[in-house]
Amino acid sequence: MKVVSRHSLPLAFFLYRADAWIVPQLSKRIAISSRFLTSFYGSMSSELPALTFVTGNKKKLEEVKHILSSNGNKLPFDVTNQKIDLPELQGDDPVEIAKEKCKLAAEQVQGPCFTEDTSLCFYALNGLPGPYIKWFLEKCGHDGLNKMLVGFNDNSAYAQTVFAFTIGPGHPVEVFDGRTEGKIVPPRGSLDFGWDPVFEPLEGNGKTYAEMNKDEKKAISHRSRSLAKLSAYLSENAESIAQDLSTKKARSS
Ligand SMILES: O=P(O)(O)OP(=O)(O)OP(=O)(O)OC[C@H]1O[C@@H](n2cnc3c(O)ncnc32)[C@H](O)[C@@H]1O
Numbered sequence: 001m002k003v004v005s006r007h008s009l010p011l012a013f014f015l016y017r018a019d020a021w022i023v024p025q026l027s028k029r030i031a032i033s034s035r036f037l038t039s040f041y042g043s044m045s046s047e048l049p050a051l052t053f054v055t056g057n058k059k060k061l062e063e064v065k066h067i068l069s070s071n072g073n074k075l076p077f078d079v080t081n082q083k084i085d086l087p088e089l090q091g092d093d094p095v096e097i098a099k100e101k102c103k104l105a106a107e108q109v110q111g112p113c114f115t116e117d118t119s120l121c122f123y124a125l126n127g128l129p130g131p132y133i134k135w136f137l138e139k140c141g142h143d144g145l146n147k148m149l150v151g152f153n154d155n156s157a158y159a160q161t162v163f164a165f166t167i168g169p170g171h172p173v174e175v176f177d178g179r180t181e182g183k184i185v186p187p188r189g190s191l192d193f194g195w196d197p198v199f200e201p202l203e204g205n206g207k208t209y210a211e212m213n214k215d216e217k218k219a220i221s222h223r224s225r226s227l228a229k230l231s232a233y234l235s236e237n238a239e240s241i242a243q244d245l246s247t248k249k250a251r252s253s
């Protein structure tokens with residue numbers, strides 16, 4: 001015997017109506033979203049808005065390209081590069097320095113851009129050289145960096161990169177901090193990039209950055225960690241950023 005519950009008829013009617021309502025609503029949403037993406041991203045496959053990475057340092061650029069070329073780090077925008085030696089700002093707050101650097105870069109490129117500022121901070125020296133590392137390295141070299149810690153029992157340090165992003169001059173700047181803990185050691189490995197030979201990360205199995213290959217450094221580096229946060233921000237906010245850029249473009253034309 002077939003049992004038909006007293007709810008079956010209303011339920012069937014509800015499902016029929018729901019189907020009639022939900023399907024058109026869903027297709028309407030899909031149409032809106034694809035119209036949105038097409039209008040802001042052009043043909044989806046090309047014409048993504050381009051962001052400019054501004055740096056005067058070719059080794060940084062190499063690492064950023066390498067990090068962005070790996071699968072998990074794809075950005076929803078094209079990235080171009082401009083080699084501009086921005087003035088080295090002073091101050092002991094890496095976040096403020098990174099923000100100011102990005103504002104200066106935006107003035108130069110007159111468009112959406114990102115920059116990064118990198119510090120090497122010694123715990124025994126309350127964070128110095130920090131953002132001044134470029135000058136300490138240039139004037140004192142790898143041995144000098146080690147000698148600065150003679151007399152202290154503590155050679156621990158951290159490497160820090162702060163990426164900063166803005167959609168253009170006069171717009172807010174977002175910052176993203178990435179750090180790697182380690183210690184300062186006598187130089188070992190390739191002399192290719194800055195203070196890499198004297199920084200031995202805690203997660204590096206006893207190698208200095210300079211003794212690692214590109215992938216080993218990428219897996220634990222201050223730069224990768226900061227860039228991962230920038231990538232996540234850009235992915236989460238892709239639609240609104242594209243919309244702001246489009247509005248800005250329309251206003252200026
Ligand atoms: O144009 P920008 O991007 O400012 O490039 P820069 O070389 O001036 O870079 P910073 O102002 O951030 O100064 C950081 C210093 O630390 C060095 N450096 C940056 N990242 C490094 C890394 O991952 N390993 C070793 N040295 C690094 C770099 O060569 C500089 O001497």
Ligand SMILES: [Mg+2]
Binds near residue numbers: 088
């Ligand atoms: Mg600099």
